[in-house]
Amino acid sequence: MTDKTLFITGASSGIGAETARAAVAKGWRVALMARSADKLKTLVQELGADSALAITGDVTKYDDLTAAVSATKDKFGQIDAVFANAGMGLDTPGVAEGDPDEWQAMMDLNVMGVLWTVKASYEALKDTKGHLILTGSVAGQIHLPGSVYGASKWFVHGFGGNMSEEMRGWGGRCTVIAPGMVDTPFFEQPKPDKLKPEDVAQTVIFALEQPKRADVRNLTIMPTG
Template structure:
């Protein structure tokens, strides 16, 4: 059992919440950041206040992130790993039918939110020689007709590879998790034959718990259905 601290964004539902459960079950302390304070509070009650910390905030607001980092280190002493998981998709696909305001809102989370998370946690990760995990997507590995969402995940994959090269200079690691379709609140209709959030969560924890000599840079997980 570990006594390390994992900071998770987008932690209130889906992959983020399941990763909190999976990590806590293995002894990690988890700092949970999302906009939905009530859902975070319920998750902390489930996991235990000695092991979990709820921090309401928005990843598109850098001040929210720096405050969350400060609160985490004050409560747990360090941040040993970060899961930059917050993200969103689009209702209108493609370019011709795409909505410009929706594009901007998605990019604020999927691109700038990831950058702000990395920037806000970087010093803490460097101090602990820690591990950064980013939620990518299979859509960031392939070309899909007019997919702006996919392009945002190409950014995440590129950033993750670049960060791996930078972080290795001081003993850190970076992993991109690239799932296929996952049955999460991301979709309006259930996808029971696709991956479940707990499947992705187990992949995240697998990467985190590899020995320090092993640098797992990308993991792709696909549904069999």
Template sequence: MARTLFITGASSGIGAATARKAVAEGWNVGLFARSEDKLSALVDELGEAAMALPGDATDLAQQQKAVASLAEAYGGVDAAFANAGAGSSGGGTEGADPAEWEKMVQLNVMGLLWTAKATMSHLRESKGHLLLTGSAAGRTHISGSVYSATKWFVHGYGGNLAEEMREFGGRCTIIAPGMVDTPFFDEAKPDKLKPEDIADAVLYALTADPRACVREVFVMPNG
């Protein structure tokens, strides 16, 4: 029986690449993002194994509704990938835009918390797997970077989740990429990682033997 994966930030980049990889490996996928037109196009590409779930990751009720719809459609939720995130234009502490900070923290921190909250009862039932998009920036200090600090949160909370989920046989994995050539950046990064590289890391963690919890996967550009 096919397993089911809920993905936030699924309309492009890492989320879309993971959806394609998961469907190719026999999974059903629930695609959650604000861009309804992009989700519809991806569902047209992937077929009956994919379900478009338009919504805002910073809204807990919208995530809960989406996860419930996905569970009803496919008979449960076996894994979730809290992938939605945003960066900032920098500026350090004095020069940064406070409104930009607030928007970023709402998505990178609260949005991730809402994914965990919305999916946890389903993952408890399935002894499932929660994956979080961290970052190499979440394991180093970058001058004045609030983005880096939000990813430090992801790594810290992800470890706490892994301890919580092991109590019922579940697993939690942080996927921590270096720079990836995605729409996250204003300019293309052709010499860096591709979204497919990160999708491979997600599937590696998901398909590990149930006795093993792969807690962190770092994927860095080579060269």
């Protein structure tokens, strides 16, 4: 068991919520940030108020993130790991039919939301020589025809590598988790033969549990279906 604290964005459902459950089962305390106050409240009731903190906020707003980091430190004393998980896809993935307003919303979340999360939590992680985990995607490792979403995840993978190099200078680590297709609310239609959120959550826990001498920078998880 551990007294360590994990801060999770996009925590109210899917991968974020399952990671919270898996982390608490391993003895972590979790700070859960998302826009859905009702879902967060239900999750905290499930996990227990001593182990979990609900923080309603928008990761595209830097002030919300700085307030969330402060609230986490006020309750738990420190932040040992950050899981920048919040993200979105597109209804129309290609360029020709794509909606520029939808692109802007996605980039605000998938790119700037990651940057704001890391910026807001940087000093807290440095204080604990902590671990940063980013939700990437297999779409950020391969080329897909005209995929604007894939391009946003290429950013995450590139930024994650850069953060690994920076954080090693002060004893921290950064891991990018790259799932294939996952059966989550991310998709309108169920994907029963694909990965489950709990599969990705266990990959996050695997990264967090590696010994300090091991810097696991990228983990790819694909469905067998």
